[in-house]
Amino acid sequence: xxxxxxxxxxxxxxxxxxxxxxxxxxxxxxxxxxxxxxxxxxxxxxxxxxxxxxxxxxxxxxxxxxxxxxxxxxxxxxxxxxxxxxxxxxxxxxxxxxxxxxxxxxxxxxxxxxxxxxxxxxxxxxxxxxxxxxxxxxxxxxxxxxxxxxxxxxxxxxxxxxxxxxxxxxxxxxxxxxxxxxxxxxxxxxx
Numbered sequence: 001x002x003x004x005x006x007x008x009x010x011x012x013x014x015x016x017x018x019x020x021x022x023x024x025x026x027x028x029x030x031x032x033x034x035x036x037x038x039x040x041x042x043x044x045x046x047x048x049x050x051x052x053x054x055x056x057x058x059x060x061x062x063x064x065x066x067x068x069x070x071x072x073x074x075x076x077x078x079x080x081x082x083x084x085x086x087x088x089x090x091x092x093x094x095x096x097x098x099x100x101x102x103x104x105x106x107x108x109x110x111x112x113x114x115x116x117x118x119x120x121x122x123x124x125x126x127x128x129x130x131x132x133x134x135x136x137x138x139x140x141x142x143x144x145x146x147x148x149x150x151x152x153x154x155x156x157x158x159x160x161x162x163x164x165x166x167x168x169x170x171x172x173x174x175x176x177x178x179x180x181x182x183x184x185x186x187x188x189x190x191x
Contacts, residue, residue, distance in 0.1 A: 013073065013076065013077040014073060016030060016031060016077070017068060017071055017073075017077065020065075020068060021068060021069060028065060031064070031077065031081070032061060034078065035077075035078050035081045035082070036057075038078060038081075038082050038085075038151060039057060039060055039061075039081065039082065039085045040053075040057065041143075041146050041147070041150070041151060042082060042085045042086055042089060042143055042146075042147075042161075043056050043057055043060070043085060043089055045139065045142040045143040045146050046086075046089040046090070046093060046100070046139040046140075046142070046143055047089060047092065047093070047139070052092070056085075056088060056089055056092060059088055060081075060084055060085045060088050060089075063084050063088060064081050064084055067084070075157075075160050076157075079157050079160045079161055080160075082161040083160060083161045083162075083163070085161075086143070086161050086162050086163075087163070089139075093139060098139070099138065100138060100139045100140040101138045101139075101140050101141070101172075129184060130180070130184065133180055133183045133184050134146070134180065136183060137176055137179060137180065140162075140172065141172060141175065141176035141179065142176075143162075144158065144162070144169060144172055144173050144176055145173065145176050145177070145180070147161065148173055155169050155170065
């Protein structure tokens with residue numbers, strides 16, 4: 001929860017990890033519940049196949065459970081889990097030879113323009129177009145935009161999740177936003 005101070009968050013991380021390591025397995029379900037939205041965001045933004053997504057999420061939580069004894073409390077537990085989610089998904093993409101940044105830019109627009117859109121649907125449509133255009137971005141850009149703009153995580157935390165320097169994240173976010181803007185403009189031009 002956002003209103004918890006960092007210290008109390010860190011404290012409850014310590015309690016919950018200690019409980020799990022002492023054999024209190026149901027506390028692991030609590031951890032899953034607290035972090036599954038963030039993990040799902042990363043997995044869904046990086047991969048498109050639903051079966052793969054399910055396998056990845058299982059794989060991620062298995063790794064979390066196996067590596068819990070080595071968790072050092074240097075970051076929030078959720079950040080550490082998000083880092084495992086990110087690394088696991090990147091390895092999966094590498095195995096499948098799917099580039100995480102350099103996808104071919106698609107010039108043709110993949111959207112059906114609605115004819116004579118009523119004024120009140122324009123806003124909804126704009127949000128839909130934006131969402132669809134975010135989905136067209138390369139996996140890494142899509143993930144950074146989601147973590148920064150939708151999850152509202154600070155660059156420092158995104159850096160811990162992705163193992164990328166903050167400067168790199170800033171420049172990737174800049175590129176991702178530019179690509180997004182160009183794609184959205186392109187979409188409206190071609191209507």
